[in-house]
Amino acid sequence: MLAAACGLWSDSPVRPFVVMEAGGAVPRASEFVKNREDAAGASFITDVEALDTRAAGDRPVSILLDGTAYDTILRVADTTPPAGVPVERTLFAGQTLEASDFVTDVYDLSEVRIYFKKQPDFWWPGARDVLVVLQDESGNRTDITSRMYVIGPKDVRVEAGTVKELTDPRAFVDDPSAAGADMPAAFTRGVDPAWLGVPGEYGVGVTLGGVSMAAKLSVVDTTPPRADAVDRATTPGAVLEPFDFVTDVYDLSEVTARFAEPPDFHAIGERGVSVILVDAFGNAAEIRAVLAVRESIEPPVIKGAADLTAFMGGKATYRGGVSAKDSEGAPLEVEVDSEAVNLREPGVYPVIYSAVDRHGNTASVTVSMTVFDVDAEAVIEIIDGILSYLIDGGMDQREKAREIFNWVCLNVKYVSSGEKDGVTKAAYNGFRNRQGDCYTLYAVSEMMLTRAGIENMCIERTGGRVRHYWNLVKIGGEWYHFDTTPFQVSFDTFLFTEAEAEEYTLARKDVQNCYVYNKALYPEVARERPEPPEEAGDDAGQPEESEGAEAGAA
Numbered sequence: 001m002l003a004a005a006c007g008l009w010s011d012s013p014v015r016p017f018v019v020m021e022a023g024g025a026v027p028r029a030s031e032f033v034k035n036r037e038d039a040a041g042a043s044f045i046t047d048v049e050a051l052d053t054r055a056a057g058d059r060p061v062s063i064l065l066d067g068t069a070y071d072t073i074l075r076v077a078d079t080t081p082p083a084g085v086p087v088e089r090t091l092f093a094g095q096t097l098e099a100s101d102f103v104t105d106v107y108d109l110s111e112v113r114i115y116f117k118k119q120p121d122f123w124w125p126g127a128r129d130v131l132v133v134l135q136d137e138s139g140n141r142t143d144i145t146s147r148m149y150v151i152g153p154k155d156v157r158v159e160a161g162t163v164k165e166l167t168d169p170r171a172f173v174d175d176p177s178a179a180g181a182d183m184p185a186a187f188t189r190g191v192d193p194a195w196l197g198v199p200g201e202y203g204v205g206v207t208l209g210g211v212s213m214a215a216k217l218s219v220v221d222t223t224p225p226r227a228d229a230v231d232r233a234t235t236p237g238a239v240l241e242p243f244d245f246v247t248d249v250y251d252l253s254e255v256t257a258r259f260a261e262p263p264d265f266h267a268i269g270e271r272g273v274s275v276i277l278v279d280a281f282g283n284a285a286e287i288r289a290v291l292a293v294r295e296s297i298e299p300p301v302i303k304g305a306a307d308l309t310a311f312m313g314g315k316a317t318y319r320g321g322v323s324a325k326d327s328e329g330a331p332l333e334v335e336v337d338s339e340a341v342n343l344r345e346p347g348v349y350p351v352i353y354s355a356v357d358r359h360g361n362t363a364s365v366t367v368s369m370t371v372f373d374v375d376a377e378a379v380i381e382i383i384d385g386i387l388s389y390l391i392d393g394g395m396d397q398r399e400k401a402r403e404i405f406n407w408v409c410l411n412v413k414y415v416s417s418g419e420k421d422g423v424t425k426a427a428y429n430g431f432r433n434r435q436g437d438c439y440t441l442y443a444v445s446e447m448m449l450t451r452a453g454i455e456n457m458c459i460e461r462t463g464g465r466v467r468h469y470w471n472l473v474k475i476g477g478e479w480y481h482f483d484t485t486p487f488q489v490s491f492d493t494f495l496f497t498e499a500e501a502e503e504y505t506l507a508r509k510d511v512q513n514c515y516v517y518n519k520a521l522y523p524e525v526a527r528e529r530p531e532p533p534e535e536a537g538d539d540a541g542q543p544e545e546s547e548g549a550e551a552g553a554a
Contacts, residue, residue, distance in 0.1 A: 013038055014063050017073035021080065022138075023054050023109045032063050032072050045069055052076075054109050056138050078138035082108035086132070086146035090179040092211050093152030096122050099132045102146035110137035117143060125152030125174035149177035151208065153215035160199050160221045160252050166191040169206040172215035183209030195219055197252060199281060224285035225251040225277040231290040233297045233361065239265045242275045245289040253280035263291050270360075292360060298327030300355040300363040302334065309429055312346055312373040314421035321415065324355035324363070332357060338369070346373040372432075376424050382431045383451045397454050398475050398495070398530055401482070404448045405494045408484040412436060412444055423447065423458075438485040442469040445484050449473060456482070459522060464513040478526040481515070498525035 013034055018027050026048045033039035045062035053059070056078040063070045084103040091097060100106075100114045117131035127149050134142040154174035156166070169185045188205035195202050195217065202217040227246040234240055242257035249255055260274035270292045278284045304321040316338070324332040337352040349371065354364040390407055391400045413435040420426060426443035430436040436444075442458060449456040455474040459481075461467060470483035473495070481501050483493040491504055501515035508514045 014070040014072050017075045019075045019077050022076050022078040081140035081142040082112045082134035082136050084134050084144050086144050088147040090149040090177050093123050093125055093150050102130050102132050103144050108136040112136050125150050127176035151175050153213040155216040157218040160219050161197050163196050165193050172204050172206050173208050180208050221281040224283040225255045225279050227287050229287050229289040233292040236266050245275050246287050251279045255279050268293050294359045296359050299361045300324050300326050300332050300357050302353050302363055302365045305353045305365040305367050307367050308369045310371050311425040317417045320417035326357035341369050346371050379428050383448055400452045408445050414486050439469045441484045445471050459517050462518050479523045497527050
């Protein structure tokens, strides 16, 4: 003990202390000897196995070396930080947990203090990291990163007018871990559908798993007004308002309008106009239109445009009877837009007539073109319905022909154009529209005569400036002319003879080749009219025709 007593550590062969890690293996006695060559014979005098080496601190130890005892120190140091396993936690807003709730399996040789590195926010819903510190008695620290999921109310923001209803209370719950998916949810104060169209803030109450929460519904208006531009025309000096250049203005709130720049309402010509629409919440939209300053703004007038019909696979007539004039009465060219019409498919299609005057004023009229897919059975059904009340079994063929002649003359008006794509289609057009040209009148007559059992055929003019069609009918074994087209000059065209046809043709110098036809193609026509019934007489002639009817038909 002399070396220790004298404190001559510098001369002692033994180190003043040896450091070991708490809880580790005790150093061998030789590790206390300075010179390794002298350390082989060193041994412990102290029962080191009985020493507490788990806690930090100095432990006196005696060493025997070459027969001499030396006192030294076994210094137990704790430099190992605590260990632990993070634990994720889910809780409702406002609930609190201790730092120790976010860590498990904490291990250290000494007492461990557990605390938050930064105090968590237990009120704000959402998912966030939680930093927990483990610190032992020696000051060794370990930072543990855990995760916290806070279930709480969720404020909902919707654009006004875009949502019709909100009926799911979970829409107002922020559940970042979906831990509340199996919990019952309900409204304590639900959403009134009327709120969804009125900007503002509304309180909503919900419960999840029995926990009550107060949320907020924000209905906002960030959508600018909508409107369609309207190009306008005016005369010099006539001022228009901003709203004159827009239509179909839509917004959930009141809308005001102003010009981006004041337009020039005096100089002749066209120029762009920008209208700024602003709603009550400051949302703005710019609508661009065109201002035309003209000497006159009276639009053209289009006349004669009416709904049209045609048959699938046939031809369509658009311009018949349609005309246009400007405000001064001058005729204008009429443009026809029939691009939408499909004559290969039955249906109803738009046809647009338009005209532009010298000032740039425009007018348009839209009519419907109906495309039919008609077969003979449909026409026969119409004819049978007419014949059922027109003729009876006691009539002879002449009487039946007269009833048919009269019906066609009185019920199918002559116009200058009509369907010429086959007898069936032309007849159907005549029955449906109750008008048509000479071909339509011939076709209606032919199908009615045929259905009534009267032999007949089509006859066509030759050599004239325009084409003309009428019928030949066979009555009492003789063939007669039968023409339901109206004429300017009074002439009975029911069952007239060849001589009458020739005489009328010579008389009508204004109608070239009125009843001239290729006689080689047809049977011989009677030279005298058939005798009328004795008691009834005969209703000769046709209804009074309009001026120019024959010229249009011819």
